[in-house]
Amino acid sequence: DGGITQSPKYLFRKEGQNVTLSCEQNLNHDAMYWYRQDPGQGLRLIYYSQIVNDFQKGDIAEGYSVSREKKESFPLTVTSAQKNPTAFYLCASSIDETSGTLGEQYFGPGTRLTVT
């Protein structure tokens, strides 16, 4: 089955520690995204990557870092510089179309990070 996996489902860390969230897809999609979801605020884009070895900051990139060394993988590191890291993190991917109009994204199940 094709899809996106995120692990773990729940993650707990102490304040001041960096933590890396995993995102893997086997959909052969070129583009991948990381979103943060807070109650009542919808989804906000942290980083996105259109292709391997390339990524751009989204709306709330401060305190986060990413890498895209493989097409299938787009890990997100939440650094100690992120002021309020406790949130639900969602990874997504989409087909990179030059003429398509779908723009549809496929989401993983999410990782709930709690920092105390």
Added chain:
Amino acid sequence: GNSVTQMEGPVTLSEEAFLTINCTYTATGYPSLFWYVQYPGEGLQLLLKATKADDKGSNKGFEATYRKETTSFHLEKGSVQVSDSAVYFCALSDRYSGAGSYQLTFGKGTKLSVIP
């Protein structure tokens, strides 16, 4: 820039009631429009989509029509079930940076609770 506005929740309905969740958008180009659904503790799933004006997206008894003249994409269902309880997100996609990938802009979400 692009934006999506959807009605504030939460919305509580009795089983078999009619559902409408309003969504309006602002976009510079000709976006595709989506409704995503998020069940408790899970990631987002695409519910339906429409890629051009007057298109009607439908799935699982839900439907929405892309109205360019009113810049709206309201979600409707004739008879809701308890299993429809979830958070519903309206979203639009527009191509960015000419590279062919699509960035989604989300509304803040509307929580629906259906009671027996």
